[in-house]
Amino acid sequence: MATNVSTTSAFEEFETWKLPDRGQVGMACLIVAESAIFTIFLVAYVFYIGKSLSGPTPREVLETPIFYTICLLSSSLTIHLAGKLLKGGRRAAFVGLWSLTILLGGLFLYGTGQEWHRLIYEHGLTIATNLFGTTYYSLVGLHAFHVTVGLLMMSIVLIFGLAGRVGRNHATRIDVLSLYWHFVDAVWVVVFTTVYVIGR
Amino acid sequence: MFVLAITGTIFIVVATLLIYTLVKFRATAAKANTEPAQVYGSTQIELAWTIIPALIVVVLTVATARVIHAIQDAPKPPGALEVVVIGHQFWWEYRYPTLGIVTANELHIPVSEPSGPRPTFLQLMSADTDHSFWIPQLAGKTDLIPNRINELWMDPDRPGVFFGQCAQYCGTQHAKMLLRVSVDDPDDFDAWVQAQRQAAAQDESAADGRRVFETTACINCHTVRGTAANGRFGPDLTHLMSRATIASGAAENTAENLRLWIENPDAIKPGSLMPAMKLSDSELDALVRYMQSLR
Amino acid sequence: MSTEVMAISSAQQAERTWREALHEWVTTVDHKRIGLLYIGFALVFLVIGGIEAVIIRIQLMAPHSDVVSPQVFNRMFTMHGTTMIFFAAMPILFGFGNYLVPLMIGARDMAFPRLNAFSFWLNAFGGLLLYFSFLGGSGLYGAGSAPDVGWWAYAPLTARAFSPGSSSDYWTIAVLVSGFGSIGTAINLIATILCMRCPGMSLGRMPLFAWLYLTMSGMALLALTPLSAAQLMLLVDRYLGGHFFDTQAGGSATLWMHFFWIFGHPEVYILIIPAFAFMSEIIPVFSRKPIFGYPVMVAATVCIAFVSMSVWAHHMFTIGLSSYANSFFAITTMVVGIPTGIKIFNWLGTMWGGQIQFKTPMLFCIAFLFQFLIAGLTGIMMAAAPFDWQLSLSYFVVAHFHYVIVGGILFALFGAFYYWYPKVTGRLMSERLGKLHFWLFVLGFHLTFDVMHIPGLLGMPRRIYTYEPGRGWDSLNLIVSIGAFVQVISIAVFVANLLISYRKGAKAGNDPWDAWTLEWSISSPPPAYNFASIPVVESRRPLWDLKHPEDPDSRYE
Numbered sequence A: 001m002a003t004n005v006s007t008t009s010a011f012e013e014f015e016t017w018k019l020p021d022r023g024q025v026g027m028a029c030l031i032v033a034e035s036a037i038f039t040i041f042l043v044a045y046v047f048y049i050g051k052s053l054s055g056p057t058p059r060e061v062l063e064t065p066i067f068y069t070i071c072l073l074s075s076s077l078t079i080h081l082a083g084k085l086l087k088g089g090r091r092a093a094f095v096g097l098w099s100l101t102i103l104l105g106g107l108f109l110y111g112t113g114q115e116w117h118r119l120i121y122e123h124g125l126t127i128a129t130n131l132f133g134t135t136y137y138s139l140v141g142l143h144a145f146h147v148t149v150g151l152l153m154m155s156i157v158l159i160f161g162l163a164g165r166v167g168r169n170h171a172t173r174i175d176v177l178s179l180y181w182h183f184v185d186a187v188w189v190v191v192f193t194t195v196y197v198i199g200r
Numbered sequence B: 001m002f003v004l005a006i007t008g009t010i011f012i013v014v015a016t017l018l019i020y021t022l023v024k025f026r027a028t029a030a031k032a033n034t035e036p037a038q039v040y041g042s043t044q045i046e047l048a049w050t051i052i053p054a055l056i057v058v059v060l061t062v063a064t065a066r067v068i069h070a071i072q073d074a075p076k077p078p079g080a081l082e083v084v085v086i087g088h089q090f091w092w093e094y095r096y097p098t099l100g101i102v103t104a105n106e107l108h109i110p111v112s113e114p115s116g117p118r119p120t121f122l123q124l125m126s127a128d129t130d131h132s133f134w135i136p137q138l139a140g141k142t143d144l145i146p147n148r149i150n151e152l153w154m155d156p157d158r159p160g161v162f163f164g165q166c167a168q169y170c171g172t173q174h175a176k177m178l179l180r181v182s183v184d185d186p187d188d189f190d191a192w193v194q195a196q197r198q199a200a201a202q203d204e205s206a207a208d209g210r211r212v213f214e215t216t217a218c219i220n221c222h223t224v225r226g227t228a229a230n231g232r233f234g235p236d237l238t239h240l241m242s243r244a245t246i247a248s249g250a251a252e253n254t255a256e257n258l259r260l261w262i263e264n265p266d267a268i269k270p271g272s273l274m275p276a277m278k279l280s281d282s283e284l285d286a287l288v289r290y291m292q293s294l295r
Numbered sequence C: 001m002s003t004e005v006m007a008i009s010s011a012q013q014a015e016r017t018w019r020e021a022l023h024e025w026v027t028t029v030d031h032k033r034i035g036l037l038y039i040g041f042a043l044v045f046l047v048i049g050g051i052e053a054v055i056i057r058i059q060l061m062a063p064h065s066d067v068v069s070p071q072v073f074n075r076m077f078t079m080h081g082t083t084m085i086f087f088a089a090m091p092i093l094f095g096f097g098n099y100l101v102p103l104m105i106g107a108r109d110m111a112f113p114r115l116n117a118f119s120f121w122l123n124a125f126g127g128l129l130l131y132f133s134f135l136g137g138s139g140l141y142g143a144g145s146a147p148d149v150g151w152w153a154y155a156p157l158t159a160r161a162f163s164p165g166s167s168s169d170y171w172t173i174a175v176l177v178s179g180f181g182s183i184g185t186a187i188n189l190i191a192t193i194l195c196m197r198c199p200g201m202s203l204g205r206m207p208l209f210a211w212l213y214l215t216m217s218g219m220a221l222l223a224l225t226p227l228s229a230a231q232l233m234l235l236v237d238r239y240l241g242g243h244f245f246d247t248q249a250g251g252s253a254t255l256w257m258h259f260f261w262i263f264g265h266p267e268v269y270i271l272i273i274p275a276f277a278f279m280s281e282i283i284p285v286f287s288r289k290p291i292f293g294y295p296v297m298v299a300a301t302v303c304i305a306f307v308s309m310s311v312w313a314h315h316m317f318t319i320g321l322s323s324y325a326n327s328f329f330a331i332t333t334m335v336v337g338i339p340t341g342i343k344i345f346n347w348l349g350t351m352w353g354g355q356i357q358f359k360t361p362m363l364f365c366i367a368f369l370f371q372f373l374i375a376g377l378t379g380i381m382m383a384a385a386p387f388d389w390q391l392s393l394s395y396f397v398v399a400h401f402h403y404v405i406v407g408g409i410l411f412a413l414f415g416a417f418y419y420w421y422p423k424v425t426g427r428l429m430s431e432r433l434g435k436l437h438f439w440l441f442v443l444g445f446h447l448t449f450d451v452m453h454i455p456g457l458l459g460m461p462r463r464i465y466t467y468e469p470g471r472g473w474d475s476l477n478l479i480v481s482i483g484a485f486v487q488v489i490s491i492a493v494f495v496a497n498l499l500i501s502y503r504k505g506a507k508a509g510n511d512p513w514d515a516w517t518l519e520w521s522i523s524s525p526p527p528a529y530n531f532a533s534i535p536v537v538e539s540r541r542p543l544w545d546l547k548h549p550e551d552p553d554s555r556y557e
Helices: A010-017 A022-047 A066-087 A092-122 A131-162 A170-199 B001-025 B043-072 B186-195 B202-215 B253-262 B281-293 C004-016 C018-027 C031-060 C070-103 C113-136 C165-197 C206-242 C253-287 C294-308 C324-335 C337-351 C360-385 C387-393 C395-425 C431-451 C453-457 C474-504 C543-547
Strands: B083-088 B091-096 B101-104 B107-111 B120-126 B132-133 B140-142 B150-154 B160-165 B180-182
Touching: A022 A131, A022 A170, A022 B132, A066 A092, A066 A170, A092 A131, A131 A170, A131 B150, A131 C206, A170 C113, B001 B043, B001 C337, B001 C360, B043 B140, B043 C324, B043 C337, B043 C360, B043 C387, B043 C431, B083 B107, B083 B132, B083 B140, B101 B107, B101 B186, B101 C360, B107 B186, B120 B140, B140 B150, B180 B186, B180 C165, B180 C395, B202 B281, B253 B281, B253 C004, C004 C431, C018 C031, C018 C360, C031 C070, C031 C113, C031 C474, C070 C113, C070 C165, C070 C253, C070 C395, C113 C165, C165 C206, C206 C253, C206 C294, C253 C294, C253 C337, C253 C360, C253 C395, C294 C337, C324 C337, C324 C360, C337 C360, C360 C431, C395 C453, C431 C474, C453 C474
Parallel strands: B083 B120, B107 B180
Antiparallel strands: B083 B091, B091 B101, B120 B150, B132 B140, B160 B180
C-alpha cells in the first residue's frame, strides 16, 4: 500500500463521510411519486373542461373556498413553527402549535365536506353526473384523502406529544412528516388554481 | 426498404465486430495467469460512436417525418370515394353517404387509375369498443375508436380481392372480425353500386320466410330496405346474397351455413352477439329461403 | 471474534423446526431473505406465465384449432402478459436489487427494512389476487373468470357494459396493489443508494449496478404512478358511475391509452435497465477488464431514463394522432436508440482487448448482445411510423418485444443467476447443465422469435385465438410453437440445475470468479450482518485494488 497515493486516509474518509438523511430522501421520493399521480388526475380534469355532455358546469355551481384554503395554507406555517419549537426543546409550545395545525387541517376537511354536501343536495352534482362531476370529485377527493392521512399521522404524533414522549431527538422524524404536509398544501395550491380559477 | 437497409447495415457491422472480438480476445492457456491491459475508456471513441448514430437518426427522422406528412396530410382529390366505416363487435358496417348505400362486412371500392385518381377515403368510427381496420396489401392500419372520427385513405392500383381483419382486440370474437375488400374495375363498381341501391328483392316463393323474419326479433337488429325491418344493431341484410361470406368472414355464404348461423351462432362464432333464435325446423328452412332471396 | 459469532448462529440453525424456519422467512426484514422471496415468488409466476404461453402456442399451431375456446384463449394472453410483466419480471428484478445493492455499496441492509418486507407482501398479495380471479371473477352477473381484456386493458372494453362480472376488477386491483409494493421498493432502493454507501464510495465510485438500479427506481416513481392513477379512475368508472373513460358520456378511450403508455413505455425501460446492470457487472469480470467508459455508461443510462419518458405514443401510432404528434414521437423513439446503442458499444469496448472466458454467465451475456442489438433495430424500424402502421398490432411487434424481454432481459437474468448463485448459496451451478440450458434456450428462442416476425410481416394480427388457413401463416406458426416446446425443456434443465447444484455444486468460496465488487469480499453465503466492519473504498473496484496493490484503480480513476 506504500505506493498508493490517495488524498485522504481511510480513517479520515470514515470520519467525514456524511450522506443525506434517509427519512428525508424517502419522503422526497414518495412526494415525487405522488406528484405523478396528482398530475394524471389534473391532466384528466383539464382535458375534460368544457366537454361534459350535460349537467351543471363549474361556473354554475362552484364557490371559491377562500377561507378553508387559508386555513390549510396557514397550517403549513404552523407545522413549520412547531418543528422549530421542538428543535429548541420547547415541548409544550410544540404540542400547542401541532394541535393548531391539526385543527386547521380539520377545518379544511370540514369545508370540503360542506361544499360537497351543497353540490350534491342543492345542485345534484355527483361523481356520476357528468365529466365535470367525475373529474372534480376524483381530484378534490384524492387530495382530501391525502389530507386525511396526514391528519391521522399528526394525531398519532399528538397523542405521543401529550404523553410527553416527543422530544428533540424526534425532530428529524417530525421534519419528514412536515415535508409531507407541505406537499399536501402545495398540491392544493395547484388544484385550487386549476379548479376554481382556470377551470371556470 | 430504406429503413431496412440502414438497420441491416448496422446489424452486420456491429455483429461482425462482436464476432471478431469474441474470437480475437478469447482467453487462452498461454495468457492464463495474466490480466490484460486495464483500459478505462476513450473520449474520442465515445464521441465517434455517439455522433455517427446521431447522424443516422437525423437521416431516418427526416425521411420518416416526410412520409408521415405525405400520408396523413394527403389532400382529398375531387373524385375520391367517401365511405363511412363503423366498427361493431364483431362486424363492419359500411355506409356510402354520397351513393346512398348501406352494406356490411364486404367492402367494394373502385380501382384508382394514375390518370384519373379515385382513391377511397374512409371515415372510421366505432359503435362500441376499439377496433382497427387493416388490409395489409392496401394500406397501413388505423383504429376505430368510439367517440372519435379517424381517417384512412386507400389508393388501389389494381383490381382484386384483398383480405384483412380487425387488428385491435375488441372482445371474444376479435379473431373472426374479418375484412374482405373487393377492388373493382370502374364498370364492375358502378354495377355493384346500382344493385346495392335497389330495395330488397321481392320473391313471392320466400314469402313465408319473410313472415318469420318480420314476426320474430330479427327486425330489431337487422335492416332489409323496403320492408319493415330497420334495426341498426346487426348488419344490413338487404343484399345478403351479394356477399361471399357471412358473420364477417367467419363462414362461407351457403344455405347450410346460413341455417347453422341462425340456429346456433356459437357453432360458427362462439361469443358473437347474434342470439340463437330458437326457431322450429320449418321456420328455419323458410327463413333461409328468404335470406337466399335477398340478392 | 467473527468465528465465534458464526459458530453460534450455525448451532442455532441446526435447532430450528420447520415451523420456526417458516416463521423466520415470513417475518423477515433482512434484504437478502426478502430478495430471495421475491426471486422465488417470481420464478413460480414465470412458470405459470410460461404455461399460459404454451397453451397459446398449442392453440395456434394450426389454423381453426379448437384446443381451447376463444374465451379461454383471450384469458390466456391477458394473464400471460399481466403475469410476466407484473409478477415475474418486476419482482425478480427487484429481488436481485434487494439482495445485491446493499452488499455492493457496503451496507448492512436496505434503508427501510420493514417497508421492504411490506412491499414484497403487497406484491405477493397482488399475484394471488390476480389468480384468484379464476375462481372468483364471476361477480354478480355470472360472467367472467380471469380477466380477458388484454394486459393493457384498453377502454372502453373494460367498462361495465363490455366487461360484466369482476374479472376486470381483479386485473385492476391486483396490479394496483402490487404497483404500490413496487413503488415502496423503488423508494427503498433510492434511499439506500443515496444514504447508505460505505465511506469513500462517492456516487462516481459505486458499481454501475447501483447506478442502474438508482435510475430504474427513479423511473419507477414517475412511471408506475400514472398507471395507478388510471386504474383508480377505472375503478371510479366501474364502481361509482364515473365517466373517465366512458365514451357514451363524452369520455375518451384515447385518454386511457395515453395514461397507460405513459406508464407502459418507461416500464419496459424499467425492466431492461436492471438487465443492463447485470451485463455491466458480468462482462467486465469475464473479459478481465474494467467496464469501458464508466462515466459515459452512467450518462447514457440517465439519458435513456429521461428520453424514454417522452416516447410513449409510439404505441399509439395507429389511433389517429396528428402528423405532428406522430412525427414527434417517431423522432424521440429513434433518439432513445442512441444512448442505448452507446451502451452496446461500451460493452463491446470492454470485451475488446480482454481475455474473454466463455463461462455460462458470459455466454448468456454474449447472446444478449446479439439479440438486444436485433431487438433494438426492429424497434427503430417500427419507430418509423408509416412502417408501424403495417407492423403495429401484428406478430411483428410481438416478436420484437419478446426479443427484448426474452432475448434480452431473460438471457441477462440467466447470466445473473449463474453469476450470483455461488454468492447466495455457497455453491457453483453446474457448467455442463448450464451450457446445455444455454444452447437449448438459444435454439428454442430463435426458432420461436426469429420466425415469429414473418407472420407479422404477412399480416397476422395479434390476440387472435385462431386464423384462416391459406394466408401463408400455417407452417410458420407451427415452427414458432415447436420453438416454445424447446424452451420449456431448456427451462426444465435450468430448474434442475438450480436444485441439484444446491446440494451437489462445487463449493464456491468468497470469490469464485475473481471479481472486484464488494459482495465478493464476504463469505458465500453472506453472514446476516453482511460486513463485520463497514469497508472503506478508494476506487470503483475495491477488490482489484486489494489484489493488485502495485497497480490500483485509485491511481487512474
